[in-house]
Every structure is written in structure tokens, then in C-alpha cells.
Amino acid sequence: MRVVAQSYSSGELQSIECPNPVSRRGCLIVETTASLVSVGTEKAMIDVAKKSMLGKALARPDWVKQVISKIKTEGLMEAYRQSMARLDAPVPLGYSSAGIVTRVGDKVAEFAVGDHVACAGSGYASHAEVVSVPRNLCVKIPDGVSFEQASFVALGGIALEAVRMARPEVGHRVAVIGLGLLGQLTVQILKANGCRVAGIDLVPDKLALARDLGADEVINAAADDVISAAREFSGGYGADSVIIMASAESNQPLEQAAEMCRERGRVVATGLVGLNIPRKPFYEKEIEFVISRAWGPGMYDVDYEERDVKYPLPYVRWTARRNMAAFLDLVAEGRVNVEPLITHRFPFEQALDAYEMILEGEEPYLGVVLEYGGDEPERVRHIDLKPKKGLMIAKGEVGIGLIGAGLYARGTLLPALQKVKGVRYIGVATASGMSGRHVGDKFSFDYCTTDYHELLEDERVQAVFVLTRHGSHAHFVSEALRAGKAVFVEKPLALNEEELKEVVRAWQEGSGFLMVGFNRRFAPTTRYVQKRLEGGTGPLVAHCRCNAGYIPPDSWVHHPQEGGGRIIGEVCHFVDLIQAITGGLPTEVHVSAADGSLAYLRDNIAVSLKLDNGSVGSIVYAAAGDKSFPREYVEVLGRGAVATIQNFKSASFTQSGRTSKKRGLGVDRGQVDELETFFRHLREGKPQPVPMREYVATTLAIFAMEESITSGEAAQIDVDGFLNKCLEDK
Numbered sequence: 213m214r215v216v217a218q219s220y221s222s223g224e225l226q227s228i229e230c231p232n233p234v235s236r237r238g239c240l241i242v243e244t245t246a247s248l249v250s251v252g253t254e255k256a257m258i259d260v261a262k263k264s265m266l267g268k269a270l271a272r273p274d275w276v277k278q279v280i281s282k283i284k285t286e287g288l289m290e291a292y293r294q295s296m297a298r299l300d301a302p303v304p305l306g307y308s309s310a311g312i313v314t315r316v317g318d319k320v321a322e323f324a325v326g327d328h329v330a331c332a333g334s335g336y337a338s339h340a341e342v343v344s345v346p347r348n349l350c351v352k353i354p355d356g357v358s359f360e361q362a363s364f365v366a367l368g369g370i371a372l373e374a375v376r377m378a379r380p381e382v383g384h385r386v387a388v389i390g391l392g393l394l395g396q397l398t399v400q401i402l403k404a405n406g407c408r409v410a411g412i413d414l415v416p417d418k419l420a421l422a423r424d425l426g427a428d429e430v431i432n433a434a435a436d437d438v439i440s441a442a443r444e445f446s447g448g449y450g451a452d453s454v455i456i457m458a459s460a461e462s463n464q465p466l467e468q469a470a471e472m473c474r475e476r477g478r479v480v481a482t483g484l485v486g487l488n489i490p491r492k493p494f495y496e497k498e499i500e501f502v503i504s505r506a507w508g509p510g511m512y513d514v515d516y517e518e519r520d521v522k523y524p525l526p527y528v529r530w531t532a533r534r535n536m537a538a539f540l541d542l543v544a545e546g547r548v549n550v551e552p553l554i555t556h557r558f559p560f561e562q563a564l565d566a567y568e569m570i571l572e573g574e575e576p577y578l579g580v581v582l583e584y585g586g587d588e589p590e591r592v593r594h595i596d597l598k599p600k601k602g603l604m605i606a607k608g609e610v611g612i613g614l615i616g617a618g619l620y621a622r623g624t625l626l627p628a629l630q631k632v633k634g635v636r637y638i639g640v641a642t643a644s645g646m647s648g649r650h651v652g653d654k655f656s657f658d659y660c661t662t663d664y665h666e667l668l669e670d671e672r673v674q675a676v677f678v679l680t681r682h683g684s685h686a687h688f689v690s691e692a693l694r695a696g697k698a699v700f701v702e703k704p705l706a707l708n709e710e711e712l713k714e715v716v717r718a719w720q721e722g723s724g725f726l727m728v729g730f731n732r733r734f735a736p737t738t739r740y741v742q743k744r745l746e747g748g749t750g751p752l753v754a755h756c757r758c759n760a761g762y763i764p765p766d767s768w769v770h771h772p773q774e775g776g777g778r779i780i781g782e783v784c785h786f787v788d789l790i791q792a793i794t795g796g797l798p799t800e801v802h803v804s805a806a807d808g809s810l811a812y813l814r815d816n817i818a819v820s821l822k823l824d825n826g827s828v829g830s831i832v833y834a835a836a837g838d839k840s841f842p843r844e845y846v847e848v849l850g851r852g853a854v855a856t857i858q859n860f861k862s863a864s865f866t867q868s869g870r871t872s873k874k875r876g877l878g879v880d881r882g883q884v885d886e887l888e889t890f891f892r893h894l895r896e897g898k899p900q901p902v903p904m905r906e907y908v909a910t911t912l913a914i915f916a917m918e919e920s921i922t923s924g925e926a927a928q929i930d931v932d933g934f935l936n937k938c939l940e941d942k
Contacts, residue, residue: 213592215340215646216563217302218258225258225567228302230645231593231662233344238520239317240345242331244560245359247309247339249580250367251570252392252459254305256484258571301622302650304338308366310359311343311584319520320347328353332366332507332536333517339563339582344644346517348510351537354544360581361543364397364550368539369507369532371397371457374482375405376530377504378453382406387442387451387472388427389465390458390483391418393578396553398455399427401539404547410445412438412468413458417576421552442472450474450497456481463488473499480504508532514766553579560584594661597652605672609636610891613667613697615688616680617642617651620702625679625729626655628883632891638673639666664688668695675700675894682781683774686711693722698894700887702729704784705911707776709934712911716904716938725900727890728907732785733792734889735882737863740874741848741855742793744865748851751826752794755847756786758832760815761839770813778815778835780914786831787821787910793848796823797909801916802926806836814921821913905931 213232218225235241313327323329331337333349353362371394380386384407388398391413402409403426410429411422419430431441442451454469456479463486469479470493478500481487489501509523510516510532516523523531530538542548555578558566563582570577605611614621617640629635637657641664642648652660659666667673668691676692678685678701686706692699693715705728706712719726732738745752760782769775791797798821806816819831827850846857853867860882862875889901909931916927 213341213645214560215304215338216306216567217304217338217646219300219302221300223258225305225564226302227564228646228649229595230340230649231595231660232342233645234593234643234662235315235317236344236643237318238320238346238518240313240320240323240329240331240347240350241315241317242309242311242329242343242345242350243314244309244311244339244341244343244584246311246363246584247306247337247560247582248363248367249306249339249566249570249582250308250393251577251580252394252483253307254567255570256459258305258567300650300654301619302646304335304340304646306339306582307334307337308332308363309337309339309343310353310362310365314342317347323347323350323352328359328362330362330365330536330540332369332532337366339560341560341584346520348516348520348522348531348533349536351533351540354540357540357544360554360583361550362540363581364543364553364579365536365540366507367393368397368401368543368548368550369535370394370482370504371401372535372539373506373508373530373532374398374455374457374480374504375401376508376535377480377502378455378478380405380407380453383408384452385410385446387412387445387454387469388422389413389433389454389456389469391415391422392457392459393553394482395457396422396425396578397548397550398457400425400548401542402455403427404542408445410442410451412442415576418578421578425549425552438468439471446472446474450477453478453480456483456485458483458485460485462486463490466490467493470494470497470499473497476500478502506532508535514768514771518768519771550579554581556580558582593663594659594666595649595652596659597649598656598658605636608634608895610634610674610894611636611638611670611672612675612677613638613670613673614640614651614657614677614679615642615664615667615692616678617647618679618681621677621679622651622654624883625677625702625887626651629887630655631884632887634891634895636672638670641667668692668697674698675890678702681768681774682776683707683771686715689726690714690718693718693724693726696723698723698725698727698890698900700727700729700890703782704728704776704780704914705907707773707780709912709915712908712915712934713938713941716908716935717941719904720938725894726904726907727886727900727902728788728910729886730785730788730792730902730910731882731886732789732860733882733902734885735857735860736876736880736885737857737860737874738789738792738846738882739885740863741846741857741865744855744867744872745793745848745851745853748853750851751796751823751828752848752850754790754793754827754829754849756789756829756831757845758782758786758834759837759839759841759843760833760835761837761843762835763815765810765813777918778813778833779817779917783817783819783831783833783917784910784914786833787829787913788906789846790821790827790829790831791823791906791910793846794823794825794827794829796825796827797906797931798822798829798913798916798929799824800926800928801913801920803917803920805921806834814918817917817921819917905935908934 515521648660815835821829
């Protein structure tokens with residue numbers, strides 16, 4: 213299939229061939245028939261992307277602030293690498309489309325193959341031949357509504373939500389500032405609500421169109437006295453509400469809205485305008501001001517969009533999905549007419565020509581629809597990125613396959629992997645297809661696919677890298693091990709004991725070669741400390757402090773089935789590090805969690821560990837600190853010495869009153885050394901670098917931490933008992 217996308221780093225628009233997306237739980241696979249270009253929103257995105265790096269910085273100062281903070285804590289090169297990984301990934305354009313359902317994911321009962329549906333959502337209802345859309349962002353198309361009309365569903369939902377926020381009543385007089393696509397839809401929806409409507413714009417043709425579509429009054433902002441005309445329209449009292457659909461960098465639309473609004477009226481801002489609220493008119497008239505968000509409740513809520521959480525109708529009458537359906541009902545009843553809004557139609561194959569027309573601005577446009585041919589798109593799950601010739605693996609090379617190609621893969625692991633010699637990039641598998649195509653091209657893989665089984669069946673793939681969200685790690689690791697592959701999985705190994713048991717059994721039955729991405733034990737500063745502590749006797753006391761930074765509660769990281777929370781997903785790093793430094797395995801853990809409104813996240817904790825060789829460890833993990841402060845600090849005491857690691861940039865060792873230091877060029881948390889060790893052991897036929905017993909101990913320890921917080925008592929860790937249970941249950 214093909215998808216229209218843009219690189220934020222270069223601004224280049226592309227029509228990219230990608231593997232078709234796979235069917236996922238709670239989602240529909242839809243063959244697109246028509247999609248609508250949201251010319252205002254999409255042009256604004258394109259304009260920012262086409263700016264120079266300085267221009268992007270001026271346009272998005274919030275990004276600059278984040279980068280500066282990253283430079284302070286991680287160094288210039290790491291900040292640059294992560295920033296470019298974000299900017300370089302192609303972003304699919306479009307968020308409003310219609311088509312035919314070709315596959316239905318698990319747990320979807322109200323849709324069937326062959327249904328005609330309208331779809332919405334950035335990253336879902338893209339300009340693509342085939343899309344995967346969560347069911348909460350899909351509605352059935354009513355009888356009598358064409359695919360072309362239904363492709364307006366997202367913009368219609370935006371206009372409808374803005375109208376709802378204005379709280380119109382029959383007979384209200386409402387002004388609409390800005391008569392672009394959204395403004396024209398808003399005028400019609402207000403008329404369907406029994407309101408009298410004044411449309412305001414600078415362009416005579418748009419004013420004429422609004423009049424044709426039902427506006428009771430039109431006001432030319434370039435020629436008329438807008439405030440006086442609006443006051444006259446409202447009988448001298450001022451508009452009951454004003455809806456701003458204009459897009460302007462200035463504060464003028466908001467100032468005008470305040471002036472033309474009646475006392476105790478309401479101003480709704482939907483367009484991208486200046487929001488420096490003028491206090492005097494808002495205070496004197498006691499005007500309410502609101503900003504409408506997309507097409508209703510549920511938007512930007514990952515539980516609603518991605519996890520199929522429903523908002524009960526008695527409590528949330530008009531969700532995003534219900535607004536979408538209500539808009540299409542208005543179209544079906546003839547109370548909203550979208551046909552006059554369509555100024556251009558382009559075959560999907562000429563989508564780039566459509567954007568060129570929009571960007572050049574040499575002819576007027578309003579509604580631009582992309583039409584998809586009647587031929588069914590080829591159901592492609594695999595795309596070769598290199599010619600078939602020369603795909604054999606050279607002697608000494610290790611062929612790898614990637615499952616998952618998100619930000620961690622692009623910004624951290626693959627750049628580190630490029631520094632390792634003798635690696636052959638065979639295949640990359642992703643659910644969406646486009647991220648796999650991008651990574652496949654950028655890092656020179658042989659092919660990309662949306663079927664990860666191809667990697668498991670490919671004899672050239674000797675090692676599989678699992679880089680997906682945490683909740684799928686155990687599943688992919690178990691399958692890859694049983695397929696005879698060596699496996700590298702980014703932490704954590706599993707989210708619960710049942711998943712861990714399955715991994716252990718697969719390891720016993722399969723390749724028996726597994727590495728978990730606990731890279732800090734391989735960092736140069738860690739190895740420096742380990743070497744200096746060699747030769748001494750007696751237990752050690754190890755302390756790790758992580759200034760982790762805040763992650764919002766709705767992030768997938770906190771979701772119990774997707775991320776497992778920050779203890780399972782991140783604190784595991786420091787349990788492994790303490791094991792590596794002390795040489796012991798944890799036997800008991802006690803955790804105290806800080807109280808507070810977000811205590812349920814369990815991301816501000818103090819951990820105490822006992823180890824089987826007499827050593828002890830402690831971990832302070834906090835999300836409540838300042839991210840501009842260095843992230844990590846490690847301190848080890850014992851054997852007549854004190855060693856420290858400062859954010860994996862430098863280390864010190866003090867013994868007999870003398871201190872020695874090791875400094876690096878920047879932050880080095882051991883990713884390259886870890887990968888070199890992984891491939892060296894594979895090539896030389898050695899056992900996996902870290903014994904499976906240690907991985908099991910680390911994973912059981914983080915499960916025990918969750919148990920300790922719940923019970924308020926110390927929790928025991930029985931590695932041997934767990935491994936024996938795995939054998940008994942087998």
C-alpha cells in the first residue's frame with residue numbers, strides 16, 4: 213500500500229510504499245475510498261516542517277526547552293541523536309477518511325467485513341490506501357451518504373464540538389469568525405440548531421458561499437466595520453456567542469470576538485489564534501471563554517483511542533465518536549451540505565500534486581478530496597528493500613531481525629549497533645508498516661514486513677531483537693527462542709510471573725541464548741568500579757539514585773498490560789546493576805512509596821535489598837525531581853573503599869586516602885559494549901553473557917517490590933524455588 217507522509221527534519225513530502233498494517237485488538241482494517249485534506253491544519257504542519265532548524269526552534273520554543281534540558285544532563289551528542297530520531301521519522305498526513313472494512317480485530321462486535329465506515333484520528337485515518345483505526349474512532353456511514361461526503365467526518369466533528377461548547381439555543385444569534393472549511397460547516401450546524409448566524413471573513417467568495425449555505429448575515433472584515441455590523445446583527449445587544457474558526461498568529465480575532473459578544477456571552481476558540489485574553493472586555497461583560505478540543509471527549513485519551521475504553525452515555529453524552537455519528541446524520545438528513553465545499557478532487561496517485569497546489573496558493577481552494585481507485589489494494593505484508601542478488605550473509609556476519617522500530621530503536625539501539633562490526637541487517641517487522649519501512653531504508657535492512665513470523669522463519673536471521681512495548685516482550689521472546697534464535701530484548705523481560713515462567717520454559721526448550729537490555733552493567737564507568745573493587749573481601753553496600761523525571765499518568769508506560777509501571781519497566785535496571793557490582797542475587801526486598809495524589813503510580817520510591825552474599829543495596833527512584841539535574845548517581849562502599857559513578861559520565865575510586873578518577877567524553881550507559889559482548893559470544897559459541905539465573909532474580913525482585921508496597925512488609929525472593937516450579941509445570 214501507499215501512504216502520504218512528511219519528514220519533520222527535511223520537510224519533504226513523500227508517497228511511501230509500505231507493508232499493509234496488521235489487524236490489532238479493538239481495531240478495524242479499512243480500505244480507503246476517499247480522504248479529506250484538512251488544508252488548514254495540514255498546511256500549518258507542512259509549513260513548520262519545511263522551516264530550517266532555526267525556524268523550527270522559533271516556531272516551537274517548547275521543543276527547544278526540552279533539547280536544552282537534555283543537553284545539560286545527557287550531553288550534546290545524545291541530545292542531538294534523540295532529537296533527530298524524533299524529527300527524521302516520517303509522519304503520515306491526514307486524519308479524516310472513509311472506506312470499506314476488510315478485517316475486524318478481536319473484541320470488535322459492532323462492525324463486520326464489508327461495512328462502509330468513516331474514520332478519524334491523526335496517525336489512524338491517514339491519506340493511505342489501507343488504514344488501521346481503533347473502533348472508537350470509526351462510525352458506520354448512514355444510508356444515502358457517499359464515501360466522499362463521509363470523508364468530512366473529522367472536520368464535521370470538530371465543528372460540531374465547537375458548536376456544542378457555544379451552548380446555542382433556538383433563536384440565539386451567533387457570529388462565526390473565519391469561513392474556511394470548518395467555518396462553513398459551523399454555519400450550517402448552527403442553522404440546524406435554529407440559530408441566526410453571521411459569518412465573518414476577508415474573502416468575498418467565502419462570504420458568498422456562507423450566504424448560500426444559510427448564513428443570515430455576512431460581514432467583510434476587510435471592508436466593513438466588523439463590531440458595528442455584528443452589533444446591528446444582534447439587535448444592539450451583542451452576539452450570544454462567537455465561534456472563532458480563523459487561523460491567525462495575531463490576537464485580533466479574540467479581541468474582535470470580545471467586542472462583538474454580549475454581556476455574559478460566550479467565546480469559543482477553535483482556530484489557531486493568539487490567546488492573549490484582553491481583560492477589560494472579558495471582565496466588564498463577564499464573558500465566558502473556552503477552547504474546543506478536536507471532535508469531542510475521548511480525543512487524546514489513550515484509553516479511549518487505543519484501549520477501547522468507552523465513556524458511558526449518561527455521563528458523557530457527546531463523545532468524539534458520537535459527534536462523528538451525529539454529524540453524518542446531519543449530512544444524511546440534508547441539513548449539512550458538503551458538496552459545495554469541495555473545490556478540488558485528486559486521484560490518490562496524484563496526492564503530492566494536491567499538496568503542491570495548496571502550498572503554491574496560486575488558485576483558490578477549500579475542500580480537497582483524495583479519491584482512491586476502485587481496484588482493491590494489493591495485500592502486501594513484505595517489501596524487499598534491496599535487490600535479491602547479494603543477499604547472502606558473509607562469513608563472520610550475524611544476521612539480525614528487529615521486532616519493533618520505535619523511538620528507542622531509532623534513537624538509541626540502532627545508532628549503537630552501527631558501531632558494532634559484523635552485523636547484517638536482514639528484516640524489520642512493525643505493526644504499522646511505515647515505521648518499519650523508514651527504519652529499513654535508513655539502516656539498510658534487506659526487507660520490511662508487518663508479519664514478524666517472517667523473521668522467525670528466515671534462516672539468515674540468527675538473532676532477533678525485541679524492541680516493542682513491554683507488554684509484548686515475553687510473547688515475542690518466547691516465540692523467537694523456540695524458533696532457535698538468539699534473542700536480545702529491551703527490558704523488562706516480563707510483566708508477571710506467568711510470563712516469566714513461559715520465557716524460562718522457552719529458553720530451556722529453544723536456543724538458550726538470551727540477553728536483556730540491562731546495559732548499565734556494561735558501561736565503562738561500571739567496569740572501572742568493578743575492576744577497582746576486585747581482590748577485596750567482604751560484602752558491599754551499593755546505592756543507586758535515579759532522578760527519573762515525570763511521565764504523565766495516561767502514558768502507556770504506566771498501563772498494567774502495556775508498560776507494567778516504572779518499577780517493572782525501569783527500576784529493574786538498577787537491580788541488575790547492583791547484582792553486577794556486588795556479585796550477589798537479591799533474596800529480600802522492602803519498598804516504601806511516597807504518599808501524594810499520584811502515589812498509585814509508584815514512581816517515587818525507596819528500595820532496600822538484601823543479597824545472598826551478604827551485600828545490601830538501596831535504590832531511590834524519583835519522578836518528582838527536576839529533569840535538568842543529572843539523572844543517575846551510584847555509590848558503592850566496602851572493602852576499605854568508596855566508589856562513585858556520576859551519571860555514567862565519570863567515576864571515582866577512593867581507598868587509603870587516595871582518589872582516582874575516570875572521565876569519558878559524555879554519557880555512556882554501556883549500549884555499545886553490551887551489543888559487542890552479545891555478538892562476540894554468539895560468534896565464538898560462548899554461553900549468553902549474563903546467566904539466566906540473574907535475569908530471573910532481577911525480574912522476581914521487581915515483582916517483589918510491587919508486592920512489598922502493597923503489603924507494607926518485606927517480600928522474599930526465591931530464585932531456586934521459582935526455577936524448580938518452572939520445571940515441575942513444564
